[in-house]
Amino acid sequence: MPPSPTAPSVAAPIRWWRNWWRGLSPTRQDRFAALAPLAAVLMFLAAIVAAFWYLRAEEVEREQEALRRDVEYAHQRVRLRLLERQEQIMRIARDLSNQDLARVDFVSRAEILISQYPELQAITWIDERRRIRASQAAPTLGSGQLRMAGEVLKPGDTADAFGLARDLQQPVYVQPSVIAGDAAPLLQLQVPLNNQGRFGGVVLSEYSIDSLLRYGTPTEVLARYAVTLLDDKGHLLAGTPLGPRNKASQLLPWKPRANEYEVPVSPVGNGLTLRAQAYRTSLGMVGSGLFWLVGTLSGMTAWMLIATWRHTRRRMRTQEALVAETNFRRAMENSILTGMRALDLEGRISYVNAAFCQMTGWSAQELVGLKAPFPYWPESDLETLQAKLRDELSGNTTAGGFQVRVKRKSGTLFDARLYVSPLIDAHGQQTGWMTSMTDITEPNRIRAQLSASHERFTIVLESLDASVSVAPLGSEELLFANKLYRQWFGSHTGGHLQLVAQAGMVPISGKEHSGMDDEDGLMGLPTDPLTSARSENTEIYLTELGKWLEVRSRYLNWVDGRLAQMVIATDITPRRLAEEQAGRQAERAQSVSRLITMGEMASSLAHELNQPLTAINNYCSGLLLRIQNGQLGEEALLETLQKTAHQAQRAGQIIQHIRSFVQKSEPNRTLADVHSMVTEAVELADIELRRRNVRLTHHVAARLPPVMADTILIEQVLVNLMKNGAEAIEHAKRPPPNRSVELRVVPRQVDEHDGVEFSVCDTGRGLAPEVRKRLFEAFFSTKEEGMGMGLNLCRSIVESHQGRMDVENLYNGLELAGCRFTFWLPLAKPADAAATTVANEQTPRMVA
Template structure:
């Protein structure tokens, strides 16, 4: 066994050796830090001084270049003023431009251009022609000449001068801009002429664009990469040009280099001495570290065990306990080491049993399956352990005591009991469910588990042995399933799951819905009876409408027959009139037959038989039938028929019924209207994809509360009315996927509107 005192002393020795080794390291680091701080301070002061000088020089240089460029701009302004006062002639322009170019070598060209960028005057000749090939340069010049504002161009490559910019100043003639004076400035020559030698010796001067690319440069040495750089905006000209100055690399003073060398030498000397010292101490610490690692590793293994470890000498005195044993009994190690029986973790009621186990271990009677004994924690809680013991042999092969390991088996004993109780509760809950629940093996179909409702529903035995069965007699079905054996209906829900042994199973839940199905069947039969009753009522309504609608063609047939008989008696019936009358009688008989067939189809819920027809022809067919009521009631007929109305695919007879009823109702609605105000308006038009038919009267109108009930069966505003005409009209219009509506007619009366979709025309045409 390892000695804890020895183990605890090893880290202290190692820490002392580490401290002795760290002292010279710390001293060296402090010395190096002080020297480095001094050098950094001196270097920083020198760098700050150079940066301040750089900023001042760059600002001075930037102002110098701006003044020079502004001078050229002012020159253009003077030319523009002289030109506006008509004091500038072509001769004086060339003289002035030649003098300016000769005295300012960065000035490449001076010109007067028109609003299109074409040179009017140019020195030298054709100097601005290269600008016309560059749209990005020409556009600012044209803009300046047109809107009268000074401008400059982006950088461009001018032949023979390299990178250049053009300055533009508008020229005025009265209140109008007629062109612009242009000066082309070479950036390279500008830097060469106006960057003094003492600036060029210290810094690399560049003109850069927005992307940081060098446009022009003044170099006295090779280009360098240095973080000591300063940039300023060079405006004018615009377009993001900047002036950048980069300091040339300079060597520091000699004393600073000597100081660097001394510091480096002292550092090397100190490192060598430390290396020698470390080599001397490494051999001494190697054994201590190896021993410390070994002891720490063994102690970590012992403390990480879940099982409690306890060692005792030959006299039964405790010499070692691990951390797990202390946690198990609730005592600290110092409370247990050196104790002899009876132990503080023996419960009073089990002291005799613990003494017997203790004596058996000392006699060497250690069974392979260990001892089962009950211990007591410091808090008084009892717990069961499984104790295994073996002789403790030292490095010389001598037995020095006994080693025991203990495992807490309290929870292991409780788990079967808790599992059994949980299973009983689960079975009780499952048997209390009304639905039939079963678990079957997915591959073999073996019934693994079922509740009482399942066994009762499918007459299965109560035994728990393996049973190969199809739980619902229709394996794999889900939804509503009928069991022909028990003549019952079940709602089945099935889900794949994983059983306790990780095998795949089916979980089936079947709910008896037989009563629900019987109730649904009774409801279906009741619905069929109600539907049959509704159809009989509809047949009654159609019988009433049949008498209502057939009255018109039968009356016409009777009128034609009576007229023919009267004319025949008087001998005033020519053959051609007789033929006409017979044709009318035949047409009205046909119409009566069509009405009967249409109503029969309506009763049987059949689709209308649509044919191509013109709405004007339908109106022309209906109006003669109502000619007598129109003349009798002194109704003035106003027709507004749309031009070029499309062909309508509809049931001709049904639409004639609708028009007949609406016009007849309109005539009857004006019975109480003064004769001079009786006006019937029939209007046809096309609105988008619909054909609209409007029948308007000048009657007394319809009350708002009556409009909501106007189309209901057996509701009428006339004392002798049956209340079926408008209801039938709406049904016919809806058969044609249309809409029948009513509204108040401005000026008095009512207005009925029939809207029929023309989409049906396209469908039937195709």
């Protein structure tokens, strides 16, 4: 008979298993043989548990399926009842829309429906203006939920649903919130009235949710389950749910959970949910005695097998401990890098490991059995090492060890640290001393480098041109101070605290400001300076030193863990003096710029002054001639003198404007009226523009608020920009109709700050890109005779007023049509205006 084809496939695993078992040692065979019965018992117990668990899962699934069918059946009954009531309400609404139903008939039909169906609590007719036309309610409805004819719907869920029904033109369900504490929850249905395509109001029907559950749910479902109705938030509306399980049943994972199922009630939607919880009818298969009996027997069998296996393991561990003890020294020699040396009670070397031999260069055969002096002791340290050995043998050793120098066999030396401990045998008796040796040459070298680095760091700090001090918070101790600090303030903390206090960097006490949101309640310090490094500097003046100092501060953790504050103070007195001198030079440059502007406008001013002076001369000559001829009457004399006085006043005003513009004075920022400032600048610039045959137009917005500015400086900017525009037009050789400069002043908001915008537009040739890049640079000019300071000074003046200045070309299609200079000044703040007024009253104005 030929062998079956499956015979080789079965014989191969059997042969492999036999070879694997024979290849094991007897110890491992005993171990696996002891584990096999235990594994069989555990597998049997697992099979029993799985079987019981499967049966219980089948039972739970059947109960869940039955619950699902019953809930769906109850849902269909409730849904059918709602649809029937909805159809009846829609018939009433249709009759009302067709005007086939009067008010008395509406009340009669509503009363019949309410008395016939217990879930209906009220039916209300509401017109399109939300006024109640008629309402009929059941006697069981609470007084707080009654609706009276003539009332208007109050804002709330009912009014919101009214608007939704009007917009959708469809029936709308809503479950309003309960206002009164003892009122039963209601379900509302609003059916819109459609009178020939026009919205005519709604018919509002209100259902008792408790009656809907009681009469709409089948009695057999109510007998088997705890049925409840919930709203969209899970709040109970009707019914009584099952109470929570006890804690013991919740902690046991095999205890059956409450079998429940819920479904949203249509056509209401997610606003109403029907939930059913099944009553518990059985204890479950897992709680039966058969399961616990099988489990107990299996557990006892497994426990006996485990006890036998542990006894076998204990005997095997004893044998393995003997082997491990034998291999301990060899493993120690091959694994550790610390040199180990054992001395007996007489000071003779009894053992050295491989690491010790590798460190010193002598072999174990050369060292074992030797007594002091040892060959690895340097000749210069023999006495010291002999004293250390006597202390070691007498037991006077230090816990932290001691440092010695060791000589290698090659003659080189290295630093080592020795730790000594007594050597105890198995009977608790001391047989010698065990010494461990660690090479610390590299750590010593690193320590020396760190010391040198610290010394260099200290030298650098001592040679700084800035004062550096560190002090802990809440203490008067000075942790560090460099040479310059000691020269200025000495070796105490007073200078550090003075710098911190005067610069406004004192930490805020937690007791004084315990209510602040940005305070660390544990440390009593503001959290912002501790968690972020600040880069702003504070400039202060110390009267004792007569110096201006720039102070910077930051918090840091000191080497001992304390929170400390480091303060760096730099002498900036030369810089402040240079800044003051630069400010004086800028004032002189502004004055010179105004003089240059007046110089350039000299001929125009002379022509402007020549007209009133010539008129005065003519009036006076005419008076003399008519007086000599006796032809001058009193009225003619008065008229001539009035005209002469007017011309003289005109000439005086021109001279006064020129004097105010060119006089040198200290900056005086006051509340300036924009309209007056622009008027004076236009009067000055108009003379030059008329001489160049350029038309000047200006527009100032009405009711502009005042700005905080120096009127003379802003007038200088405006005159310079208008004069530059006239020069650009003249250089472009524009025809007379195109020779115009326009000044516009309008309010504008920049970066959420209110201000006033000044713009000067000309009709010149514009600016080339390379010129725009350097337009505001000092000493850069496009004029042959220009100094290149005008626009630079203009931008400096605007920026000193916290404003901005910009320039752009104007285009007519693709053709350049001119240029527009714009600058913006912020509005005056009330507090700044008051402070500036007081300062101006106390500070005299210097006039040259």
